[in-house]
Amino acid sequence: GENVEQHPSTLSVQEGDSAVIKCTYSDSASNYFPWYKQELGKRPQLIIDIRSNVGEKKDQRIAVTLNKTAKHFSLHITETQPEDSAVYFCAVSPGSNDYKLSFGAGTTVTVRA
Amino acid sequence: DSGVTQTPKHLITATGQRVTLRCSPRSGDLSVYWYQQSLDQGLQFLIQYYNGEERAKGNILERFSAQQFPDLHSELNLSSLELGDSALYFCASSDGLGIAGANEQFFGPGTRLTVL
Numbered sequence: 001g002e003n004v005e006q007h008p009s010t011l012s013v014q015e016g017d018s019a020v021i022k023c024t025y026s027d028s029a030s031n032y033f034p035w036y037k038q039e040l041g042k043r044p045q046l047i048i049d050i051r052s053n054v055g056e057k058k059d060q061r062i063a064v065t066l067n068k069t070a071k072h073f074s075l076h077i078t079e080t081q082p083e084d085s086a087v088y089f090c091a092v093s094p095g096s097n098d099y100k101l102s103f104g105a106g107t108t109v110t111v112r113a
Numbered sequence: 114d115s116g117v118t119q120t121p122k123h124l125i126t127a128t129g130q131r132v133t134l135r136c137s138p139r140s141g142d143l144s145v146y147w148y149q150q151s152l153d154q155g156l157q158f159l160i161q162y163y164n165g166e167e168r169a170k171g172n173i174l175e176r177f178s179a180q181q182f183p184d185l186h187s188e189l190n191l192s193s194l195e196l197g198d199s200a201l202y203f204c205a206s207s208d209g210l211g212i213a214g215a216n217e218q219f220f221g222p223g224t225r226l227t228v229l
Binding site for chain 2: 034036042043044045046049089091098099100101102103104105106
């Protein structure tokens with residue numbers, strides 16, 4: 001099955017700085033890469049996603065980049081705010097008639113005021 | 114609010130018991146996915162249903178089963194419960210199988226299962 005590795009496991013940043021989380025995957029046929037944000041005790045919330053035919057996607061302070069050759073994708077959060085503090089999960093869907101998500105282990109982001 | 118509902122919110126039961134978790138997908142969504150989130154195993158895919166039929170299976174134990182009903186709600190049945198089954202169980206829904214690949218999955222609030 002798909003193996004998704006996520007780094008770092010914890011990230012502490014000063015408010016206003018940028019945060020970057022990177023994920024690597026093993027199946028070169030994978031074609032859908034969402035990012036979820038999960039606050040303590042809450043549901044994972046989809047914050048941005050990218051498909052394999054696109055290299056970069058941006059939504060306000062959040063961006064995702066995909067390098068299919070190297071099989072890695074990254075989440076970039078700029079101008080971080082305290083409300084960005086949460087656990088972030090990357091996920092990968094194999095595509096090709098298989099739509100389940102394989103998740104990374106998560107990154108706990110803390111934004112220091 | 115994602116539009117996906119799950120009941121109950123919390124469930125406390127004893128080892129050896131059986132429980133049923135319920136999920137209602139977003140209006141119009143045909144696919145339902147079940148995931149288990151535990152501290153040691155993270156978020157793991159269990160099973161997917163599409164329009165009433167089982168579509169994919171993940172790391173789902175034989176003691177666990179699921180179904181999707183004609184009104185598209187789904188139930189996850191967990192039997193012969195063990196301490197290690199304590200976890201958050203999420204369902205997610207999407208609007209179909211996707212023409213260009215997977216579609217966005219929206220998660221429900223989860224059911225926290227505690228097995229004592």
